[in-house]
Amino acid sequence: MTLFTHEALWIDSTAAGRYRFHEDHPFHPIRLALTEDLLDASGALRPDQKLQPLSEPPDEALAWIHRPDYIAAVRALSEETPAAQAVASAAQFGFEPDGDTPYFPGMHEAAAAIVTGSITAAEAVMSGQTRHALHLGGGLHHAFQDRGAGFCVYNDAAAAIRWMTRKYAAKVLYVDTDVHHGDGVQWSFYTDPDVFTFSIHETGKFLFPGSGFAHERGESSGYGACLNVPVEPYTEDDSWLESFSTALERVIRVFKPDVIVSQHGCDAHALDPLAHVHCSMRIYREMPRLIHRLAHEWTDGRWIALGGGGYEHWHVVPRAWGLLWLEMTEHPLLASIDASPVGAPLPAVWPRVVSPRRPDDLPRTWLDDTAAWAPMPRRAEIAAKNLEVLALALQHLG
Template sequence: MNDSSAFIFSEELLKYNFGSQHPFNQFRIKLTIDLLKHSGALDDSSIVPPRMATEEELCLIHDPSYVHAVKMAGKGLLTGDSAENFGLGTEDTPIFPNMHEASAMIVGGTLEAVDMVMTGKTSHALHLGGGLHHGFRGKASGFCIYNDSSVAIKYLQEKYKARVLYVDTDAHHGDGVQWSFYDDPDVCTLSIHETGRYLFPGTGSINERGQGKGYGFSFNIPLDAFTEDESWLQIYRTALTEVTEFFKPDIILTQNGADSHYYDPLTHLYGTMNIYREIPKLAHELAHRYCNGRWVAVGGGGYDIWRVVPRAWALIWMEMTGKASSATGNLPAAWTEKWQTKAGVPLPDSWEDGPDIYNPIPRKAEITEKNLLTLEKALYPIRNTSKTESV
């Protein structure tokens, strides 16, 4: 297998657009690409355009009546209560023209990434337009119309008979993907997110472990608000390493929401760029250890599109392509100068965050201890099984 990577993108992905006042803004992909190109880390030969998912592919997960409703909404033919019954026309997921086509293109991008990796054309593939993890079988939710990751996982099962490990590090719980495979022992989901006590969607407790044959294949680690880098990374490294060893997947699919950062306006975690350097690094290592390198990465949340998302997402590609070590020190001055007048906030001048971007957290020790206890409870089933089997 070639140890190479594909970057899935075309301008078509920017048509997934809820309007200029909505926090979900796909322009962050363009900013990321521009940062990568200014850094000499991405050339056009690595860019592969997405395709549009077929209706049959969408219906691997989504109800046909829901797909029809999305089509009608995008033509202006679904309004009022009929739309809201499908989660459309809400503040989170407003209706926009041709929303079916735009959403199907996102799903198709993730399917293209899957096909490239599973056929051996590349070892890794990155589709930053994907990661819409809140979409349900028959309802839009949380800025997500179709759930590209869920469709891709079912596609992996149907076409390639693959066991899939889905890893979600978005600050919001990966609820749509979890519920899609809650009773399936051939899909393992791991979500590390801010506790749902104060954050949408309010799910993702450690007790959500799966059901039926899928019991024990759903892992949730809800972190306390104000969690900082050290605690976040300790949880991530431990959980992902142990869950991957337990499940031994054929492919790893990572959802890379960049909203656990301190600057993110919608969440309450205190991460810095340190975590976004380590997230893809460990996923890359484990993909080679267990999956012959097979790794697909998608985007997700991330609502500080100027200071956080471009740096965080650029690091995924640079890790995939062996260039992460060059992403240190100053950002390309030409990139900063190009976008500063449009950003509305002072842009960072370095790949790293400074040590004083926020005031010290007085509850740090308490938060760290609480997160460790949550981790212990979340991983207890596999740790207990391992101990029993060794005796």
């Protein structure tokens, strides 16, 4: 058994603050500042828990995941005034000024720094420095070998996974809980039997990126090392948690990983503006609790957690990511959160982040008062459909 120096480490995401498309873009780094502010105000993030990213550039790791011409295009488009030739080919590589993933000055440096942060988390866990590591700046799961997509330039999750398979010959279980299918990571390892990709997300019938169906199970020697659990629009907590827990328990028993990498996009919440799943903060309390338990049961605690999507910056993301860190550190605050249906009160001083977009109606408790929510129509039908899809998805697992 590895003698870990720390139980959990927080990878500094300051560099991710430079990953900013424009001020009105939904993928805004204020999410990171609000989360850190919440944990600091709660007394839940100490200086000795913070780890600075590695200093060496991730060029080798980028080349393991992305094509040389794509990396060259990203570099060219990162200039303050890109050359005409680079601008003319931008759309070919997924970058359009009016699209989801527009290029911006310093894009390569900011995206590469995010890759470095996720590799730092992987190295800290695999070297025995810590059992758990959290890099909220990471989780950019839509970037492909040859193009950017879905707000993602470089695929830091895939790079960190490849780092572990190459340097440590590790079997890696990737768990993606973003409401959008983790397509870029899946396709990076679709033929690799040593990386299992599991994604639970809103069905691609209605939501970007239009993939992640139950029949996507891997190919060649990687067949069976891929599981997708697409859920219906307006899925609520009970159905989401049943699908997630049933699938994850099965996957980990069958695959027996050495380490877990989890992506924690928190856009399956009812308030998120970019999807249609109708869950509450409850899933963001229960989901990391399950991953944490399974990590200790199966991987000697080795668990790397990354950020991801989440576009309700003030009401959802800080609480969801805050709950993740509280679980990773087994913070005493969890006892009071679990003692009430709405959780413990948030710190009265939060948020201290200054922004002209600060809403008037901020949340005041860690969890949601779902008793005040109107029940979703067709709840029973949605839950039944999710169970049907889950059974189909699990057919290829023993």
